[in-house]
Amino acid sequence: MNTSAKKTVFLVAALVLIAIVGYTAADMEDVGMCIRNCAQCKKMLGAYFEGPLCADACVKFKGKMIPDCENIESVAPFLNKLE
Incomplete structure (x- = not known):
């Protein structure tokens, strides 16, 4: 593999990693908001x-x-029903 192909592979891998981390962080924010709403409803x-x-x-x-x-x-x- 030549140098420019290695750079391209590295950049693609880095972009995929950044996308995964960003997606996971967004999911955790949604979970946090959901749990806060549960507490408010309680x-x-x-x-x-x-x-x-x-x-x-x-x-x-x-x-x-x-x-x-x-x-x-x-x-x-x-x-739930209180009995």
Whole structure:
């Protein structure tokens, strides 16, 4: 391999690495926001809201399913009946 081919391979590898790191960091921000929303919903809804279950879902789905405390459809999976 000549020098210019080595440089090209190195640059492509570096760009791929940067893209992966950036994508992972964005995912972690989404997970953090999701968990903060779970905590807010727990404060608002109290014992009716399963906070740990919500946080587990945040991690499992990588923050793609962020709960909105004022939207019953988004928090319904985490609600329980008090008996």
